[in-house]
Amino acid sequence: MKQLLNKTPFYVAVAAVALVLDQITKFWADSHPPGWKMPIIGDGDGLLNFIIVYNEGAAFSLNPQKIVSWLSPTIFFGILTIIAVVGAIYFFRSLAKEDYASKLGIALIISGALGNFCDRLRIGKVVDFIDVDFPDFIFERWPTFNLADSWVTIGIVLLFIGAYLVRPAKQKA
Numbered sequence: 682m683k684q685l686l687n688k689t690p691f692y693v694a695v696a697a698v699a700l701v702l703d704q705i706t707k708f709w710a711d712s713h714p715p716g717w718k719m720p721i722i723g724d725g726d727g728l729l730n731f732i733i734v735y736n737e738g739a740a741f742s743l744n745p746q747k748i749v750s751w752l753s754p755t756i757f758f759g760i761l762t763i764i765a766v767v768g769a770i771y772f773f774r775s776l777a778k779e780d781y782a783s784k785l786g787i788a789l790i791i792s793g794a795l796g797n798f799c800d801r802l803r804i805g806k807v808v809d810f811i812d813v814d815f816p817d818f819i820f821e822r823w824p825t826f827n828l829a830d831s832w833v834t835i836g837i838v839l840l841f842i843g844a845y846l847v848r849p850a851k852q853k854a
Contacts, residue, residue, distance in 0.1 A: 686769050692773070692788040696749045699789055703796035703828040710810035710827075718812075726822070730812040734825040737806040762798040766791050778842075786839030789832040796829030 685691050713733050722729040737754060773787040800807045809825040 686784075687778050688690040692784050695785065696788040696792040696795075699792035699828070699832050700772065700796050701800075704799060706808065706828050707796075707800060707808040711804070711808050723814075726814065731810050732812045732825060734809045734812075735804075735806040736825075738807050755805060758798060758801050762794050765794050769775075771823050780843050782839045782846075783843030786797070786836040787845060789836035789839065793831070793833035793836065796832065797826070 704803040705831050710733055720730050735738045768786050769791050776783050797807045809827050812825045
């Protein structure tokens with residue numbers, strides 16, 4: 682198993698599978714009409730719903746492209762995606778070969794960034810469809826998201842695990 686985890690193609694494959702899963706689920710969600718909603722856990726506004734929402738902004742529907750309004754959102758987010766992916770690849774290459782958590786995290790972050798950018802290229806906005814309610818937790822209702830957003834979040838958690846749990850344990854040993 683360690684031999685597999687030490688090979689870059691493994692992480693490329695993980696990123697590719699995550700990207701394909703993201704795109705398949707978004708095509709499925711986008712095949713439904715505007716306003717479509719499907720309760721999964723609970724009814725109506727239960728704990729988990731699938732609902733079609735389009736996000737023309739960034740995370741949590743923020744619109745940083747308003748700062749540079751002369752630049753189309755697709756180009757703006759394209760530039761950000763390229764910078765993020767190149768930076769992530771550079772960071773990936775600098776990791777110790779045994780830092781599997783961070784490497785997996787970077788693969789998922791790249792996949793998530795590319796997944797949302799594919800939406801922007803295809804339809805000019807991001808398809809979000811996972812609606813979750815965390816009762817009385819930070820927001821009244823969590824912002825709708827997609828698998829690409831999940832990959833980025835899981836990737837960031839794995840980076841923290843690599844940085845604060847795996848690497849210090851290796852240094853003590």
